[in-house]
Amino acid sequence: xxxxxxxxxxxxxxxxxxxxxxxxxxxxxxxxxxxxxxxxxxxxxxxxxxxxxxxxxxxxxxxxxxxxxxxxxxxxxxxxxxxxxxxxxxxxxxxxxxxxxxxxxxxxxxxxxxxxxxxxxxxxxxxxxxxxxxxxxxxxxxxxxxxxxxxxxxxxxxxxxxxxxxxxxxxxxxxxxxxxxxxxxxxxxxxxxxxxxxxxxxxxxxxxxxxxxxxxxxxxxxxxxxxxxxxxxxxxxxxxxxxxxxxxxxxxxxxxxx
Numbered sequence: 001x002x003x004x005x006x007x008x009x010x011x012x013x014x015x016x017x018x019x020x021x022x023x024x025x026x027x028x029x030x031x032x033x034x035x036x037x038x039x040x041x042x043x044x045x046x047x048x049x050x051x052x053x054x055x056x057x058x059x060x061x062x063x064x065x066x067x068x069x070x071x072x073x074x075x076x077x078x079x080x081x082x083x084x085x086x087x088x089x090x091x092x093x094x095x096x097x098x099x100x101x102x103x104x105x106x107x108x109x110x111x112x113x114x115x116x117x118x119x120x121x122x123x124x125x126x127x128x129x130x131x132x133x134x135x136x137x138x139x140x141x142x143x144x145x146x147x148x149x150x151x152x153x154x155x156x157x158x159x160x161x162x163x164x165x166x167x168x169x170x171x172x173x174x175x176x177x178x179x180x181x182x183x184x185x186x187x188x189x190x191x192x193x194x195x196x197x198x199x200x201x202x203x204x205x206x207x208x209x210x211x212x213x214x215x216x217x218x219x220x221x222x223x224x225x226x227x228x229x230x231x232x233x234x235x236x237x238x239x240x241x242x243x244x245x246x247x248x249x250x251x252x253x254x255x256x257x258x
Contacts, residue, residue, distance in 0.1 A: 023054065025103060025237035027094055030196070030244035031112070035061060035082040037072060039096065042236060053078025060095040064106070086241050088112060094239050103233035107241035110197045113137055113145065114245045118193050120185075121258040131185040131255050133178040135195060141171025146203035148242070151178045152192040153185060163198075163206040189251045196242040201230040205238045 022042045029035040039054035059072040059080040065087075072080040086092060086109035096103045115137040122129040139145055149162040162178055178193070185191065198206075208227035229238050 023096070023098060023103065023233075023235040023237075024051065025094075025096055025105070025231055025235050025239065027096075027105065027237070027239040029061075029086055029092065029107070029109075029239075029241045031085050031109070031242075032244040032246075034084050035072065037080040037094070037096070039078040039080070039098070054098055056098065058095075058097040060097075062093040062095070064091040064093055065089075092241055096235075101233065103231055103235045105229075105231040105239035107202060107230060107239045108199045109241045110145070110199055110243070111140060111143070112197055112243040113140060113147075113195075114243075115193075115195055115247075118247060118249060120251050120255045122255050123258055129257060130180055131187070131251060132180060132258075133185070133191065133193065135176045135178065135193060136174070137176075137195075138173050139166045139169060139171055143170075144200065145170075146198050146200055147176075148196040148198050148203070148206055149176065149178055150194040150196075152194070154190040154192060154248075161206060161210065163203050163210060165203060185251055187251050187253050187255055190248065191251060192246060192248045195245045196240075198240060198242045201228075202238060202240045202242070204228055205230070 024040045024042055026038040037059050039057055040051040043051060055078060061070050061082055070082050070084060072082045074080050088109050088111055091106055091108040094105045115135045117136045119134045120131055123132050135149060145166040147164045151160045164176055205227045
């Protein structure tokens with residue numbers, strides 16, 4: 001019987017097509033760090049995860065309210081920067097020119113909301129009490145607000161991200177749970193929490209990206225291979241203009257059970 005079962009096994013070869021190498025634009029502009037643009041090229045699935053930097057680009061930022069134009073400085077390894085911080089309510093247009101092709105993207109700086117506290121609770125899940133981080137803040141009423149939370153577990157360099165929309169909670173006081181996966185937080189751990197106020201296009205990008213990440217573990221709905229981007233042109237990535245609040249804290253030795 002064992003031999004029969006062994007003979008029924010099949011080796012499945014997945015034919016992943018070779019894809020065109022595309023420009024990857026990771027553009028991040030915050031009210032703390034200014035604008036940083038990382039440019040690289042995508043690689044095929046079977047290639048090493050060594051993404052070649054793009055060092056010969058011209059990167060320009062335009063303020064669509066004042067029409068001010070700034071050229072970013074090249075630093076190294078595909079990184080371009082501008083120490084100019086965004087203004088609330090202002091839209092910015094990014095131009096990236098590589099060889100003879102220009103890519104553009106627009107992102108708007110939203111109103112700023114910061115948490116009044118970050119707390120921890122234990123929740124019973126799958127037979128264990130799991131420590132969950134709560135970000136507590138007052139949502140601004142009457143406007144569509146979009147947020148992106150990032151949680152860094154410092155002992156393991158584990159990073160998780162959580163996009164959130166106030167569509168069902170406009171104007172409410174929100175206690176938002178940063179759910180954990182198998183990299184559970186322990187009492188005494190050091191955690192860094194980052195909260196960003198983002199625009200709708202950036203929220204859509206990270207929402208789809210979250211679903212794609214969930215699909216890889218078997219939990220999530222079907223999603224396209226690449227999330228929708230605000231970049232115009234055949235490129236990957238996102239241009240994100242946002243507020244930037246970060247706090248590092250220690251999980252207490254006794255976390256209350258919720």
